[in-house]
Structure formats: structure tokens, C-alpha cells
Amino acid sequence: MGSKKHRWGVIIDAGSSGSRLHVYRWKDPSKAIKDADKDDLHSLPKIKTKWTKKIRPGISTFGDRPAQVGNEHLQELVDYALEVVPEEMVADTPIFLMATAGMRFLPQLQQTALLRETCSYLRQHTKFSLPDCAQNIQVIAGETEGLYGWLAANYLLGGFDHPEEHSHGQNHHTYGFLDMGGASAQIAFAPNTTEAAEHADNLKLIRLRTLDGNPAEHRVFTATWLGFGVNKARESYVLSLTNAHQDLITNGVSVPDPCMPKGLRTTLDGEPAKSPGAGIPTLIGTGDFANCLIGTKPLLAKENTGCGEGSEPCLIHDPVPSIDYNINHFVGVSEYYHSTHGFFGEKGDLAYDFATYQKKVLDFCNQDWSKIDAKIEGDSEKETRKKKDKDIDRTLSDAQQACFKASWVINVLHEGIGIPRVGLDKIPGLNVTADGSVEESKSSPYSSTAFRPVDKIDSVEVSWTLGRMLLYASGQIPPRSVRGSGGGSTIGAGKGVAVGFGSNSKDGSIPSDFTYAGSTWEPLKIGSGGSKSDDDDWSDKADDIFDKARDKSAIPGAFFFLLLVLLFAFLLRKKERRVRLYNKFGSIIRRSRWPGSPGRKPGRFTSTVGSGPSSSNNNGALAGLAKMLFRRHSRDYERVLEEGQMDHQFELGDVDLEDTDLSSDGSEGPGSASSSMRLASTSSTARRSGLGTPTLSVDKFEDMRTSGVGSLSAMDRSGLVVRTESRERLGLGGGLGAPPSLQMLNAGRRSRATSPTRLKSPMMAPLQED
Template identity: 55%
Template sequence: MGKKWRYGVILDAGSSGTRLHIYRWQDPEKALKEALKKGTTEALASLPKIMTEKKWTKKIRPGVSTFGEKASAVGPDHLQSLVDHALQYIPPEKIKDTPIFLMATAGMRLLPQVQQTALTHEICSYLRKNTDFSLPDCDLHIQVIKGETEGLYGWIASNYLLGGFDNPSRHQHGKGHHTYGFLDMGGASAQIAFAPNSTEAEKHANDLKLLRLRTLNGSPIEYNVFTTTWLGFGVNQARESYVENLEELYGADASAELPDPCLPKGLRTTLDGTLMQDAKSAKSKPTIIGTGAFDECLKQTYPLLGKDKPCDDKPCLINGQHVPAIDFDVNHFIGVSEYWHTTHGVFGENSGDKAYDFATYQKRVKDFCGQDWTAIKSQIDGRKAKNQYAVKDAQEACFKASWLINVLHDGIGVPRLGMENMPPKVNVSKGALENAKDKGFLEPFQPVDKIEGIEVSWTLGKMVLYASGQIPPQSGDDSLPVGFGSNLVGVSSSKHNIPPDFQFAGSSWKPFAGHHYKGNATEHEDDDWNLDADELLKKGASSSTGFFVFLGLVILLMYWFRKRDRRARLYTRVNSFVKRSKRQGGVGGGKSGGPFSNFTSKIFGSGRQSAYERVAAMEEGAADQFELGDVDSSLDDSDSSDAASGSSGISSSSRFGGAGARQQSLPSLSALDRSGLVVRTESRERLMLPPFSQGGVGRRSRAGSPTRMKSPLMSPLDER
């Protein structure tokens, strides 16, 4: 299609598997040119538009962390299939300019540091040797990221998809707040990220991260975001801790049966969750047996939150972790990963619900978990479309639901509200309400999987940051680089005070062809193209305004001249002006009438004498007093018959003896006077076009009267 595209590849190395993501966006210069054409502040102040497709993702199991003791096998046995998939969709000529990242999360964080280092080195070496992707810095492209970083990337992705960055005015939640909070929960860890309200942001400034992005016009935008992680508080790690508590409570010898209220009634598993198939195998090892008592399950999972841990500075949420106070009036959170799967998987797959309603959700969980396992298993076996993970999901659903409810409401403090119980003090703008009411994003919490068809993943946030870093800054230097770091005082206003822990986006920018930088503006040799937002808007507005003015004039002229009498009237005036100018040596002087006369001929007709010219030739000087449009053309067919019979003997000299004669006689005539009727009729005959045989354009009357030619000056309503 002739468009310039950039591509990026990210491998999300999680605890349960590795997922490939391919993203695409326009070359920054191309994107800015298109924003200029739109000529709006919104277009120029937007971030690069990142695109992806479902077929561009692929997940394989198990995770990279399983190769901790066999690092040399991670390339051929794990990564190569993902690389091959990426090569199917990225154009060959783009490979060398396409960055590849592998970012490992909680699963790798649990490995010893020596195994983490061995794996990251092996992965970078393998990708460099076996692919042509751009991988200039191993430490930046292949790394185990912190939970705080994962949360920040997720926060970027969420607000990018919801429009909080590009359209702040349409996402006002009250108190000057327009961004959304982000919650993520995987198998091993959970994250939270949000921008506190102004009061809390000032109070906890040192606990926040400074995030800087760059819009298409080269302007930096900054946010102060709080983000933290709870390692060991993902659903799988929480389940392991829960089982350990059961062992301590009931004992774990070979014949022990540990009652578990968080499993469906009658379900038997080993300590690691493997299904017990028969009674013999059940006697050979400790057994967990489900009792299906969900209220008891909630009570037994609550202590895992660590709410009794020492807290140095309140408020503390989970495991003694201090968090700025969350104002749920303006902080509206979205939850991804397990927050979505646990609410919309087993319990909500057929409900079609978009919003999270605590009361409805808890009722569904209780109904499901109170069933006998044999009934649940028969329902799964009876499905036409079978999912290989369906049994596993049903087995784990009750514990996951109890853990999510505890984390969400008792840990983080999200109000137990449904959409119909929106607190009256919630202050939102009309625009935000209209944009979010169908998605439920005005709720204190809303689980999501996709927004506008794009999966909400922290990997998208990383790619938004990378693409943003490819845009040249307005000042022409990188004194305000794209990335994030500690929220040091004065960073946003100082050109060179970059936090020591600042993590750069990993991308580089190049000046656009023909640009030079002057002061705080970016200029271009071509005056039609400038990176300064105000100048771009002025040029875009003036060019678009000029076009619409011209288009409006054309439409107006076409509308005005659609009737012949109007064309004739204008021609008469123009032609009279030309002739007077010719006599006086004015416009187009000379006998020929000059170029202006030729111009009028091209516009209104050929060079031969037309009916309009003969009309205009009547008594020069009288044109100003005799308007063609004033001729009465309202006579019906009976009037036409009378006129055609030639019954009047009034001479032309008496009728048109001059301007003064007309002015004296015509006003005195009555429309009902016989002589007046003749005068008006004869006047029409004087204005008739010549017969068709003489070059006229007349046609016969529909009546049986002698042939008469209709005047081109008659209005459409008279031509019946």
C-alpha cells in the first residue's frame, strides 16, 4: 500500500508459558504527516497507533523458567517455534529493523540468580546467532523485569487503549483525574498501578514513578504513577500456600484426608492437584477431598493476604505493603489475566455480562461450588466443543474465585458494588459516561480481556513506550528522553536531570528529512510541513478552510445558475459592461472586445449572436432600467392564443419608444385592462427566440394554436 511500517516483537516469558506478540505502527514521519492532514490538536498530540492481529500471537507451554537447569535447550526446544511464527508475518525486508524483546516475569523471578543469568545470556546468544532481528543490547532486550515494571507497562497499555492519553477531556472522572488504574494477576504474582489523586500524589511523591512519553508532534507528556507487586500472591502460588496450611492443620501422613472447602463436593486430588482416579490410589498418598463450602473457603483464604503484617505507614493493603490511599471516586480499575479468566471463565462464560457485579458473581460461585463433582464432570463431558483445560479450570475455579474476592475487596479495598449501586458522590463528566457506560469502566473495578478488539497486555505498554521513543523531540535533543524512573524533584523541569535508575525506551530517533531544529521548535525546509503543533494546526486549518470555501462557492454558483433566467440576467449585465468598456477603451478595449469578451463567450455561449445577445442589444442604456426578470411570464395558454393571433395593432415604436416611454406607460396599465394585456403579450413576443429553423431553440406549444417560441427567461413553473 506504499505505507512505511515499523514492527516489534515481544516474548512474554511467564510462569506457565511464553507468549509471542507482534506489533506494528506507522513510521513516525508518515504518522505525523497524516496527523497534519487532519489538522487537529488531538491528532497531533496523540501517541503512535499500535496495531496487532490475533494470528500474530502464539503461546507455548511450559514457561522459560522450566529450563533453569538446562539453559542450552531453551533456544531449539522452546524459542525457535515462536521465532518461526513471527517470520511468517513480518516482511523479510523489515526483519533487521524489527526489535525483539524477551521479558520474563514472576516464574523467572523465583529462580536462583545464577539460573536467571544463565538463561538470559543463552537466550540472547541464540537469538543473535539464529535470527536477524535487531538486538543491540542484551541487558535491555533480554531481561527479567520487576513486578513494578510489569505493572507500569500494563498501566500504559490500559490507558492507551481506553483513550486516557489522547483524549483526557473525554475521560474526566472528577477532581482533574482522567486515567484508569490497572490490576494484573498471574500464577505467581499480582500487580497494581494507578495515578493517585493530586492530594495523595503530593503526599507520596517519592513513592511514585515518573513516566515520560512523546506524542507525534514531539511534545513530552509525563505522569506520576504508583506501582507495586506482590510476589507469591498469584493464584498458583496462593494455592500452594493454602495447601501447606491444610497440611499443618490436618496432618499429611500417607492415609490422611484433608477436607477442602475450596474444592467442589466429592472431588479428590493429590496435594499438587492431580486428580485421584480410584480409591486404591487415594490410600497410597495424602488426599484432598472437596466439601464445596464456599463461605468457609473465603474464611480460610483470607489469612493468606497477610493483613496482620507490620505496616510502617498506613494505608497498607496486602502483606504489609504501603500504598497511597485509593480514591475510588476517581480511580477506576481494570483487571486483566486471572481477574478476567476467573470472573468470565467457568462462572461467566455464557452470561454475556460486561460489568462485574459482586453480588451476582458470588451467587454464581456458590451455586457452582456447591455441586457434586460428578455432576460438574458430566456437564463438561457433555459439551460439543471440548476444551482440554476445561476439567482443570473447573477443578481450580472455586479456590481462584475465593482468592480473587479476598484480594480485590479485602486486600485492595474495592467497594462491593454493582453498576446499579453507583455511589451518588462519584463525579464523572458526561463525555466519560458516554464513552464508558457500555463497557463498565466507571465501576471501581471492571475485568477485561480486550478493548476495541486488542488484548490488554503489559507487552503492549512496552511497545507503546518503544514506538514513542522513535519520535524526534521538538527541541532536537534528548534532554527529556522517553522512559521511566524514580520521581525525583525537578526532573520534569530540568533538561539534564535524569534519574540514575531511569530505564530508557530502548528505541532511537532520527531527524525527519529536511528538518532543522531551532529553540524549542522543529522546522522544515518545506513551509507546508513543520513539527510545531501551533504551526501545523494553522497550516492545516487554513488549507482545509480554503478548500471548503472554494467548494462552497462552486456549489452556490451551480445552484444560482441552474435556472436559465438567472444565467440570462447575468449575461446581459456582463455583456452590457463589456460593450460600454469597449466604447470607452476600458476592459478588453478594441473593436474585438478583447480577451474579456472572449471569456464571456466561453462561459455563456458561442460567438454567434444568440437570443440573449439580441435581448441585450435592445436600446443600450435602457438595460439599467429594464430588468429581464420583471417581464410578466404568468400568462396561461389562453393568453398565449390571443397573443399569437396578432389581434393588437399597437406598434413596436409605441411600445418600446424608449426608456422614458416605458416608464410612463407601463405602470399605468392594469393587469385586467384589455389594452394592457395586449401590451404585455406583445412585449413577450418581442422577447421570443427565433424559430428553430433560424437557429432558435424554441418548440411548439402543447395547445393547438400557431407555433410560438417560449422565452428562455420564463421560470420553470411557467413552462407547462
Template identity: 40%
Template sequence: MPPPTVVDPWFASRRFGIVIDAGSSGSRLQIYSWKDARTVRLEQGADALRSLPQVGKGTENGEEWSVKVEPGLSTFGDDPDGIGPYLVPLLEHARTHIPPSLQPDTPLFLLATAGMRLLAPEKQAEVLQTTCHFLKFHSNFKIDEPSAAGPCGSSVRIITGEEEGLYGWVAVNYLMDGFKGSDDTPLTYGFLDMGGASTQIAFEPSREEQERAQNLIDVRLRRLDGHDINHKVFVTTWLGYGTNQARERYVGQLINEYEASRTLSTGAEEHIDDPCLPKDLMLTNTPVQPDAASPHAKTPHKFVGTGSWEQCLERTLPLLNKDTPCPDSHCLFNGVYVPPIDFNASHFIGVSEYWYSSEQSFGLGGPYDFVEYERAAAEFCAKDWTDILKGHEETRQKGHLGGDGEVEEGGVVVDTGKWGLDVEIRRLQMQCFKAAWIVNVLHEGIGMPRIVDPEGNSTTSGEKVAAQAQTKGLGRPSFQSMDSVGDIAISWTLGKMVLEASREVPAATAQARPIVDPLDDIPDISTSPVQPIRPPFIDFDAFEDKISHHLPHSLTRHSLGFSPIAFAFYLLICAFCAATLYRMRHRIRGTVRRFVNKRDRTYLSEGFMMEEGLSLTGGAPASSPSRLSKFISPLTRLSSSLGLRASRPSPISVSREPSLRSGQYSPARVSPLRSFSFPPQPKGQNGLTVQDEPNGTATSYVPSSPRLPDGSFMSNGSVSSLQSRSRNSSHINLSSLAPRQTVSRTLTGMYHGQSASYRDEE
């Protein structure tokens, strides 16, 4: 399918953005689009400009805006070469739906979540590097340059659970018009997300609480009129408090209680009654995180469901660890600080497990009614398991199951589940427990009241919020579970694109700061409660953990306070650099000397030029002596072997004066450092070289009696005068005087002749 063209009216003034959600079970590419802010300013009125850019599905045919490939990107941790073919279908889908002329301005983000967090840091870095390289060199989309965030900046990286919560908070309030409230009375919605291993909360405290709250993160967006809107959001994550991980802790708790109360005289195999399983359901469970203090914790045990909703609520309540000491003034559960929440004014939206556990089995997704929800959960738990299976066969094809299936151990995600063919059976088995866990988290953990006074929110602002929710088919309760609003799914990827579209809106003033991701807006990220994931180039701690059992305890990083592996590595690098510099010391010393003496060479060059009467500004630039030395060195060695006094080659070359007329000679003084040149000349009488005159006559030059062309003696009789010559005339060439011995004798006679002339003058 060829890509579309901008000739289509639908593409007029349209901007695009791409997000690849690299999850544990697969990677989903989603295309978003919005109208250019400048065009909207011209086409719409002032009221429309007080809103954010309208971000929606990025294809004219809404069904083609998203595509998914399997498995997850994290499966290529041991095979990075397979990442390229894995990403090809995603890039081809994007290229076929975005015009080529718009692709260079279309930002592309690949943001990895649960699965990539499981990999070792060195594998994370390798996967991100390979992914970045492929996306950058096999597509024309806009990708960030390398930075501290990663090899492709913020375009390819791993995001934390808190970042998912922030993006989800933006997406929920964007879809629910939560950003249209006034600055004095913000009407933003809170965001709740629960997965298999963790649960998150993100909300904006009241104005009064913002003055006392801690660890708030600034979220800045830009409206179409160019003005910014600012919100201070609190976000936190409870690791180990997702549904799957809570179930594992619950199983371990039941096994420990059973082993402590079992009598030693009982020899028959028994089972454990589980009130959180449907009636008569039998399962064999072994806790993923066994208690080391209990020898029976690693032994598989049989669980038989009793289907008691009240007992299930009671047995799961201690898993919240509400008795954990609170280091701050206000905590919800497990000692985690959360600012106080005013549920009369704050409305929360729950996604993921909040939606699945409400809608998949009970059909109660949407506005949350505590009484109705508990009644449906109690009826489900009390059903016989065989009856539940019969009903399941009738509705097998209905609904969509989700969740990441994360398993967390010691604050670290150690496993992720994959939805298989029997996932619906597994969900039905755990439905009673998950429903009880959600109720306890909402009411006992977060503190949401079970009964809310209908008149408690009867304010003008509250009525507006209720009217907005009513137009979207939603009620007015303080909490509601949702999966989508209209035809747009609630996803953190949407929140990311809202930020990106807001970033492209021109600011109303030149002093406005650019819109960035919330974590990039923190002045000092080291003190932030949300720490971004930055895989190191070399993870010394991970390497040391592999060999720690071979090291003495005194040499581990826990006893030394630093990593000895890292210290040894950097020490080896320093030793290598020192050895390399020592081997190259002579080259380095020569280079330094040449650099230092460069000024002296320039000074000597200027001195020779002044001595010869040449202009310091009009001369040609000095040539490199190293290049001339290739040709001068052989001549120097030759003259030395013939017994001549070697002349030192001049390190400079100077410009000559303009040529004189033919027949005229200008005896210029030659630098003592200049080498001789002897071009061939015709031989005259007695083996001497003769000078041809323009009229065809020849004049002999006798070494003992140097003459000028007019026949007169030279003024000083010096042999150096023989070196002065016209630019247009031939000059003496001793190299053409046949054998080397002849040259030597001739030159010797020249020197004797020079001595004789001195004696005559005396």
C-alpha cells in the same frame, strides 16, 4: 513464503516492533505496527495529534501477527546450544511478515518472565548471552548494544513482576483511552493482575495523594504532536498471594488445625472437611511448604469438600495477614504500603486470574457485580462434584485457560505449573477456592467497597469515562475483568510497544528528554522500590551456598559481613597479576627506559645533523635503529675480529645533499657513529684499489699519501678524508682486497702512512 515488499500500500510509512514473551510454558512472538508520526502529522488534523501513536497488529492479515513455540526458554538452562534451533521458527515468522528494507529499523525485544526467574543467576546469564548472540548474528532486526541491562542492552533481559504491572497499566489505559484525559483531571484506569504465585497492582493516585505518596514511578509518553504526557504510577507485588500459592498456605493451615484438634484415641483414618472444595470432592493434599514445627505437616491428608461458600470466605480471610505491622502510614495487607485509593474516581481493570475465574466457570467476565458474582460462586460450590463433571464434558472445548501456575517459597518463585490435558478438571476443583480468594483480595485486601453508590461518580469526567466504556461494550462499575478490548488482547507486551512507538515520535522542543522505559527514568535505581533483574557474571553467593555446609560458621558471609568466596577470588586475581608483572619486570623496565630516552635520542640526532651542516627540517625522518642493527651488528663483530676499531652504528640516517657533477668531490664530514661501507672496486698496481675517472684514466691512492683526483695532497692528511667522496663516484672498498690478512695489512699501512704524514708536516 517470500517476505512482503514496501510496494504494498499497506506498508506505506508503517513502522514495526517485535516482542517475544518468553514465559514458563513457551515463547510467543508478537508483531506490532503503527504509522510513522511524521506521516500522521501531514495526513490528519490537530485533534488526532493529541493522541498516542495507534499501535495495532503488525500484519495485514491479523491472524498471523502472533506465533508461539514450546517449551519455555528456561528449559534450556542446562542446554544453551538448543536455543538457536528453538528461536529459528520465531525469527522466520517475523522475517516473512516484515519487508527486508524495514527490518534494520524494527526493534526486537525478547523479555523473559516467570520461568527464567527460577534459574540460578549463572544460568540466567548464560541463557541471555546465548540468546543475544543468536538474535544479533542471525537476524537483521534492531538490537541494543551491550549495557548494564544485559549483553544486548534492553533488547534481551528478564523483567520483574513490577515491570509487567507497569507495562500492563500502559496497555490498559491505551486501549481504554485513559490517556486522553486532561492534565488536571486524569482519568487513568488502575491495573490488577493475579497469577499463580503473586498479584500486582498499578494505579495513579489522585493529585492530592501524589503529594504524600511514596515510591511513585514516572511514566512518560509522547503524543503525535510531540508533547509529552506524564503520569506518576504506584506499582507493587505481593509474592505468595497468587491463587496457587495461597492454596498451598491454606492447605497447610487446615492440616495444622486438624492435627491440633484430633483426639489421640481416634485410630481410624479420618479426613479433613474443606469448605472451599465442591461438595463430595475428595483430594489428597500435602503442603508444598510444610510447617517445621508440626510433625504431621509432611504427611499427606485427605480432603473432602463441603461446598460452603460462606465458610470458605471466612477460612481464607486470615491468609491476607492484615494484622502484619505496617511500617508506613497506610498499608493494605501483609504490611505492604499502598497509597489510599479513591474508588469513586478510580476504575480498575483485572486480567489473568481475575478474568479466568470470572469467565471460565461463571460466564461473568467483564463488569463486576459483587452480588451476582457471589451468587454464582455459592451455587457452584454447593454443586455435587459428579454433576460438575457432567457439565464439564458438555463444555470441554469452550474457553481458554491460562495463568502461569507459579509456586513461590520464601519470597522466591520455586516452581511453575504447566497446563496439561486435565488442566480444566484441576481448575474446576480449585474454582470455589479461587473465587473466594479473589473476593477477599478485592474487598478485604485492596479495600474495594462491595456496594458503590451509583450517584457517587456522577461527575462530568465520570460521565465521559462511562460513555467511553459503554462504546466498548463495558459497564460503569469500579472494577471489571477483561481479556481483550475489541480484537486486541490486553497484554504487557502491548504496553511495551506503546512505549516504543511513543519513543520514535519527534519531540516538539529540543529541550525535551528522550522517552525511555519507566525503570530507566529513575535517577537512583538503588533506592527504587522496583529493582531490575541483572544476572551477575559470577554469583559468589550462590556458589557459597552450595559449599556453606563445609565451611565453619565463622567463615560464612553472614558472620563476616562479606562473601569469603568473592574475597578469595579477587585475591587470587591480584596474586596472578602480581606474579605476571614480576616475571615481565625486565621487559617492562626496558620499555620504560626506551620511552624515557626517546627525547634524548632525538636531541642527539639533531646534534649530528647540525654538525654535518644538514637542515633540521628538510631531512628525512629518522629510521629505527633496531632495524639497522640486524645488518650492522655482523659487520661490527667482523671488524672487531680483524683487529679494527669498531665504529658505532649511527642511530640516525640523514639526507644527502644533491649529487654533484661527475668528476667533482665534496668531502663531507662523517659522524663518528656512522659505519663504513666498502663496495667492490677494481684493483690497480700493488694491490691498491684505483678510482676510474670519467675520461678513462685511473689515479692511485696511496695510504701514506692521500690525494685528491687532481693529484694534490689533501689538506689535513687525515685518513678520514678517504671517507669523503662524491655521490656519483665509486669509493674505496677494502673488502675486495682478497684475503682478510691482506685487508688487515693494508689498513695497517694506512694508519702508518697517516703517522708518517704527521711527522713530515712537523
């Protein structure tokens, strides 16, 4: 693998429950631009990802012991990355560690200590590129996580590169993004035109760069809710239960929990408990999912803020742009997927409608825990496969929490965000079948409903880390020149050039809080003239490269079409006209050096066939084309025989003896003089009738030369027609004035000049040439 064929990037998603490493690869921008067609030039870099590794627990568990985070947590991930990234590319490969909600709950001092130790360890124990710890190793805000997720989802769905295939109406072609982890939840979407103008100050500007160097801008609303992840929401829910039943805890009685299957008993932390212990509060499941929905709804806290009482639209407990579900279609990842699948749906099932989902949840959550436990631990074929996929203890833990997670997802989706309830609510523009399911769109299944839970898109896991790496890869593409007011060009600064995101700027300028992609671009090396220091020179040459790359795909097609037209026109002509045209075109091809050209004496034409570079450079392609289009087969000689008479007309063809340069002593050597010999042959008819002309073999010719024969007649006794041509100006003593033996030494060589005369047999009629 060439060291510059691909670029690589490594990023660690340090979440609340564990850390997952992702390795990404994309083609080096200079090579991608060179190989791109017109469609590719308008696209973003093609990023490949299939290398991931997750370890538990999360990095936040090292908050009180940061010195151990390297050996006990990071090294396992680094070892995996080194197995994937080629050794020669490690130094040029950036590494990121970006922590999310789990780290956000730690005290600031612990956060700082963990980040510093992480940066120090990676710098000391790896050779990955880590120029700026503040940018590469950090705790990212929830809004930033949502923006990265929005980028990743739309990149995989194709809404950026092929908007025509993802039209939702009103010139809208992007999807909204929903993410829910263990500690927080995020939303990101592009409002419709009206809402975007009204809420311009609340939007974020995202700027990417396509392969042609042009900026691609998007304005997105994003919000995050810390504490709204499923684990933190569960903690809040249990706290509300214990506060409401403090008397039961005091008396050592288990607190009833409608969000757990009937008969399941756990501690407040979710650990299995057989019976109420001495002073240890416990929960007992009642399997009442309807009351579970009622009990989790207050966690949205809408009533505490007055949100929704006015005319301003509300999302959870924040004022937001109004969501138009006719054009705003969302995909949900992480818990939105896991809580709607697993126990309640198959992995390949993309469709979601509220009525069907709620029925599945009711059927599961209203069961006795003993039945659920027996199914999980059973030895049926289906459960055996499940055991192979997941550890049995983890499956039991998931089953214990499945009902709460389902109720929380339903409330956030429909009560908090306002996603329509497919199967119950009538949604304009949405086709619903008789059984209440959603009718799929023919263009894209994601365009047919307001919400889709996803885990992978085209076999690629949807992770916000892909969005972060997309920004980095996009920033490596050289920008097109940006013309200033004075007509000059500036590179690397100004409107439309920087890649990253920040506050929305209406005039396209870079805002003060702009977060750069962190990557740098280098001018393409254009021969020996490419220069990184000369911006104007680079700008003009870069423009030429992009323009040529756009047009290069059209050149072969146009040439091929013209070639077909010429060939078709030639074939339509009558045979006599084709022959005349062939003769004329052939005479042009044979004249390769014109008067005044190098290596030629004035007043004469000299053939360059096989004579050196001029031949290949000036005539090779043209002669080959002419031969293919116009020339008849080299052995297609005709002799016309008519009844009652013989018309002695011959068409002379080339029969080249082997080119061999001979020195004065008879050995091969450069600079020897040569002459050419043309042979006339009879047609196949003449050959069958005994009139064929025998060929002159090299052995026979050599016998004649060594026996002292000084010349040959125009036709020998066997009827062989021979034409010799003078090479006195090229030969060294081999001209007409040379001794007979030296003239014969040069016989049999192909002439490099057109013969001024032809030696004819008395029986031959004059040759006709056009």
C-alpha cells in the same frame, strides 16, 4: 508494502505457565506526522496488534538445561514472527524477550544462563534487531510489569488521547490497572492530586511523546506482590492445610479442602487421585465455599506486619496512597477476568458486582464433583461447543481449581486492595439498580464502577507487552525543539525529551534510574536541506512541519468558503452588471504577460495560451477559475431579431480550427507562422429561419489555398464573417508582406495576439466592449 510505510516490533512475554509472542505494527513516524490532522498530532502512535502465539510450558522450566531453550522453545515463536513481519523489515524490527514472575523464582545463576543463551540464539538464528541484550532480553521487575500494563489499558481505553470522554471527576481521566498471573500480582494507578503530592517520592514518572513531538507525562504508583499469583497462592494454601492436618497425613487420611467441590479427590499437586495411596497425601473436597473464603484470607498476611493498625492506608501488606474510588476506577486482567468468567459468567459480560458473583460461585462450588464432571463430559449441545473450544482435560483441570481461584480473587480485591463490594457496600457516586447491578455510564461503561474485569478492549487483548511497545514507538517520534537558557535549541537531551520511565522527578529532569524506551528518532528528511548534524536547522524545520500539519486541515475549508461567497455575490448582481464584470475579468485573464516579462517585446501584449510553460504556470489555474465563474458557454452566440427590423449585432466567439504547425513544404513542423479566425454564428432562432451562417470547413479552406486564392473578403458569399490577424513578428515570412500563397498557408491558425482591427461587413454595427 513500502519498506518504510510501517514499523514493526516483536516481544515475547515469558510467563510462568508459558511464553506468548506478540507482533505489533505502527505507521512510520515521518509518514504519520505528514498525514496527521490536528487531532492526530496530539495523539500517541496508533499501534495495531492481532498477531499472537502462545506455547507451553514457560521458559523457566529450562532453568537447569538452558542450551535447549532455543531449539525447543524459542524457534517456534521466531518462525511465527517471520511469517508476519515483511522480510525487508526484519533487520529494522526490534525483538524483546521479557520474563516475569516464573523466572523471578529461579536462582540467579540459572536466570543469567537462560538470558545469555536466549540472546545468543536470537542473534545467531535471526536477523531481528537486537543491539543491546541487557535491555531487550531481561527479567523485568513486578513494578515495571505493572507500569507497562497501566500504559496498555489506558492506551486502549482512550484515556490518553481523549481525556474528555473519560472524566471521572477532579480532572482525572486514567484508569487503575490490576493484573494477576500464576506467580505474582500487580497494581498501578494515578492517585488524586492530594495523594500524589503527599506520596510524590513513591510515584514513578512515565514520559511518552505524541506525534507533535511534545512530551506527555504521568505520575503513577505501582506495587507488586510476588507469590500472590493464583498458582503460588494455591501452593501456600495447600501447605497451610497440610501443616494444620499433619496427623491425618500420617494416618493416611485425606485432608479436607473446602475450596474443592464435594467428593473431588486430588494429590497435593492437584493431580486426580482415586483414594489415599500408600504414603501419598491426598486432598478431599468438601464443597464449603464460605469456609474457603475464611481459609484463604490469612494468605494476605496483613496481621503479620501490623499493616492497617495505624492511620496509614494499606494495600495487601504495604503502605500505599489512599485510593479514592470516586475517581479511581480499575480494570483487572488475566486471572481477574478468567476467575470471574468461565464457569461463573459469559465472555461478553463486563459488569461485576460482588453479590451476583458470590451467588454464582456458591451455586457451582457447593455441588458434588460427580455432577460437575458429568456436565463437562456430557454430550449436550452446549457442552459440545465447549469441547470444541477447549481440550476436555484442561476444562476438568480448570473446574477443579475454579473455587479456590474465585475465593482468592475475592479476598485480594475486597480484603486486600479494598475494592467496594457492589451490591453490599454503599459507594458514593455509584448508581445501583433495584436488583443490585451497576447502572452503566453513558459516556464509558468503564467509568461506572470501581472495578471491571476485562480480557479485550475493542477486540484487542490487554497485555502489558503493548505498554512496552508503546514506549518504543513513542520514542521514534522526533521531539520538538527544547530551548535552553541561552536561546539555542538542544535535541535529544534535557528536560521533557527522553521517553521512558523512572523515579519521580519534581523538576522534570531525567532521574538516574531512568529506563529509556530503547528506540531512536531520526530527523525528517525535508527536501535537500534536512540535516541530522545541524540541530538548530533541524529544530526550526521540524517546528515548521508540525505547525503546517496543524493548520493544513483549515486551509481547504477557508478557500472553499471564500469561493462560495464570491460565487453567491456574483449571482446576486443584475445580468447587465454580470456581463460587464465578466468582460472586464476576461480581458485581465487574456493578458498573461505584462510589459517587461520574459519572451515579450516591449510595448506589446502577447497571449500565452498554449505557448509554453509560462502559460500553465501563470495563468492555468486563474483562467480556469474565471471560466468556471464568469464565462458564458462558448457556443452561446446571440443574434437579436425584433419585430419589424433586424439589428445586425454579433458577439464573436472562438471556433478554433485544429492547431497544426506546417513547415515551408506543407508538412507539420515547429515554428510555423499562424493566424486566427473568428466566426460569428447566428442564434438558434436565426438558424431555424434560414438565416444561419454556414461554417467554413477545413476542406473548403484547403481548396481555396491550393487554388491560389491569396486573400479572403470580410464576408464571403455565404455570409461568413472572417477576421485574420497579422503574425509577422512570429511567422517566418508569413506577414502582410509575404506572398499570397504563404499568407494563405498561415490562415486558419489561432492568433497569439489580440487583433488591432476587425474586418466588418457593411451590414454589421460596431461591436461594443467594456
